[in-house]
Amino acid sequence: MEKKPNRLARESSPYLLQHAYNPVDWYPWGPEALQKAQEEQKPILVSIGYAACHWCHVMEHQSFENEQIAQVMNQHFVCIKVDREERPDVDQVYMDALHAMGLQGGWPLNVFLNPEAKPFYGGTYFPPQNWVQLLQNIAEAYRQNRTELDQSADQFAQHLNRSTLSQFGLQQSNPDFNPDDFGQLYQRLKARFDIKRGGTMQAPKFPMPSIWMFLLRYYYHTQDTAALEQLNLTLEEMAFGGIYDQIGGGFARYSTDEEWLVPHFEKMLYDNGQLISLYAEAYQATRNDLYKEVVLETIAFVEHDLTRPDGGFYSSLDADSEGEEGKFYVFTQTELEEVLGEEAALASRYYNATAQGNWEHSVNILHRRQTDDAFAADQGLTPQELKEHVQNWKDRLLQARSQRVHPGLDDKILTSWNALLLKGLTDAYKALNEPTILELACTNARFLLQNLKTGNKLYHTYKEGKATVDGFLEDYALLIQALIGLYQCTFDENWLREAKKLTQHTLQNFYDPAEDLFFFTSAESEALIARKKEIMDNVIPASNSVMATNLHWLGLYFDNDQYTSLSEKMLAKVRDLVVQEPAHLANWASLYFLKLKPSAEVAVIGPDAHQERRLLQQHFLPNALLAGTAEPQDSVLPLLEGRTALNGQTTFYVCYNHACQLPVHSVAEALDQLKSQK
Incomplete structure (x- = not known):
């Protein structure tokens, strides 16, 4: 029987379009659906998910594509599908409502509302038999006990409108x-630190870039080596783990285990943008070449898989391909041998692949357990020889992988997520001084401002x-x-x-x-x-x-x-x-x-301002603001007013709280002034 499209076929969100041929009479969030609920005095079912969400796909296949289940949904509810990435405001309100009900949040998020859009019950994933039973129970309860459910919905709505500060007990500044x-x-x-494998304790493990960005700043402020060791442990373990795509670069959303081995395989723009920033800053602070490699490979992944020709960045890659999670990324031992030939044995040791596999169904998630220097020494290779081997393996495996069915692409452009990637590119450029990174950043910024x-x-x-x-x-x-x-x-x-x-x-x-x-x-x-x-x-x-x-x-x-x-x-x-x-x-x-401590204000004035800026920015200076110009000009910035290149030489002015130190003419002298105030 030919499937008929529902209203979602007119939408642009890839997640909504995935549901466009469900037998459920889906509406997008908007006045049409809310008005229908008011006119018919029907309860509303809001189902929220996103394109790369594995369990969202499972529930769709099991329940929303099922004619009998859809019939129950259509008969008793006005059904609304929401892309949480497109409407984070709707998601935020009803996720808070679920928490207020004392329930665990997550996606898919399914919330039942009265016709005034006030929530009275909800949950996440339901197996099909449980889902049908729930639908019937709620429909019956709404017929028999509507007054009580409306009172409950009013109470939840009041709870959602509480002051944010009172909610967290923050009445006094x-x-x-x-x-x-x-x-x-x-x-x-x-x-909360996991001192064995990095990150914070317990699985699942999310990268949580903000925590490690803070740790970098704490180390800068205190020089506490234990903080730096935990940061390095975390960044190295993530870069070695299955959560990092060893062949194509870029990070998956999280690891299901404590060892960063088995990822939930979807790749999100927002994670990778922030992790580029984190590894770039860590490279500034430590000069660890592993961090530089991760930054460059992750940018290469974004350029190859998530970039529009005109400079916008797509949202995500799905975890699944051909209906299987992770199928695109994993290799059997036989596949490695077919692609790499006599190199397969060494590559398998490097990536910890075995004939039995290190994951389910005898497949291998490629990952590392040693630094390159340690592995090279163990195998009797020089570091340069190993580097050449690894690049050869990556090229050949990437080529073989490119022939597979690719994961689904969510090709919508989100301003906020693009901005996180744009910020990552600016941090990477500061750390690495690669002009192509800055070009990519400027192209993206122009795209966002124009479109x-x-x-x-x-x-x-x-x-x-x-x-x-x-x-x-x-x-x-x-x-x-x-x-x-x-x-x-x-x-x-x-x-x-x-x-x-x-x-x-x-x-x-x-x-x-x-x-x-x-x-x-x-x-x-x-x-x-x-x-x-x-x-x-x-x-x-x-x-x-x-x-x-x-x-x-x-x-x-x-x-x-x-x-x-x-x-x-x-x-x-x-x-x-x-x-x-x-x-x-x-x-x-x-x-x-x-x-x-007061933030340093550094002005760089003179003919070599850009060159000196690039040299200065290779250092990790998280509490310094930088401004400058190569030529005297009309500037909107007070920091540059009246500043000149003394004796025609590029000049640094380092200031704190509107008080400046003596002008100097080299990055080394400027760094000395910055360190003296640290």
Whole structure:
């Protein structure tokens, strides 16, 4: 029987399009579905997932493609499908509702609402027989006990509208940023470390870049070698593990085990953007060549698999291909021998592959357990000989893998995730000084500003030539952050001007003066049953912590006390929670680091300004702001006013709190001045 399309066939989201031929009478989120529920006084089923979600695919196949189950759904509910990546605001509200019900969150997320869109029950994945039973029970309960369910929904709606600060017991601001509490913060975080395999304890293991970015800053501030050792252990174990694609570069979303071996194989743009930043900064701090290799290979993966010709970055690659999770990435011993011939034995030792396999169904997840130097010594090879072998294996295995059926691509462009990758590219360029990385960054920034911005308003998503969905705070905050990074790589003030315009728009449309924090949604956007604020740093940092950090840097660049003061107020609001729960507020903890000592303001003026900038940026200087110009010009930046190249030589001005040290003419002298204030 020929399948008929439902309303989702008119959508652009790859996740919604995956459900376009389900027998379920799906609606996209919007007024049509909500109005139908009101008119027919039917309960609403909101089902939320994303294109790379394995269990979302399983539930679709088992339940949403089943004619009998679809008939039950259509008869009793108005059914709405939501792409959580396209509508994080909807996801956030109903995920919070699930937590309020005392239930474990995750995706797929299935929530039942009354016709006013207020939730009264929910869950995640359900096997088909359980799902049908649940649907029938809820339909019956709604007929028999609607008053009680509506009362319950009202209570959940009230709960969702609680003040963000009262929710976390943060009624009093605490502006005391001191080294003792900063040390306590680290000790609480340290208690969660896995000192054997890196990361934090217990599986599943997520990379959580914000935690390790903070650890770099803590080490910079304290020179505590134990912090650096834990950071190096984590970064090395992740780079050696199956969570890292040893052949094609790039990281999977998380590891299902404690040893980083078995990933959940989907690759997300937001993870890889942040991990490029993390490994680039770690390379600046340690000069470990492994970190440089990871940065370059991950960028190469993004260029090859996630980049549009005009510079936008796609969202993700699926975990599955041909209906099997990870099939694209794994090799049997026989396949390795077919591809590598006589080299297979050595390659198998390097990648820990065996005839029995190291994963299910006798397949191997390629991974490492030794540094290249140690492996080369064990095998009687020089490091250079091993390097040539490894590159040969990678080239041949990548070529063989390219002939396989590829995982599904989610080809929508998200402003926030693109901004994370853009920031990663700026950090990589600073660390490695590779011009092609900067070219890729500038192309992406121009793409975003041309296609996802109208006036000073951003849109969240772009597909098939059209930008849709009003931008969320994460779009503004993360793009502002990336534009600041791009200025630091180029000294082109246009990038900072764009950042300032977006900041002003954010202050006008997202800021809540009652709490000195920003709402996730704009005052101009569709109103949901609750308007939320995001303060907990997760796999992606909280949009408020990013915005507070942006205000710190922009306050210095533009000598704007409003920005600086608001940054301090925002951190003061959550400061006690940061000290108590640093694992969940790690990006705020990095802002705490910035508030302990004045940030250095470094101006580089003169004919070799760009060359000197590149040399200076190869050093890890997390509490330094950099500005400069090769020629005297009209600048919007107070830091450059009246600055000249003394005696025609490129000159460094290192300043703290509007007081400058003696001008110097070399990177070495500027670094000495920076270290003396560290």
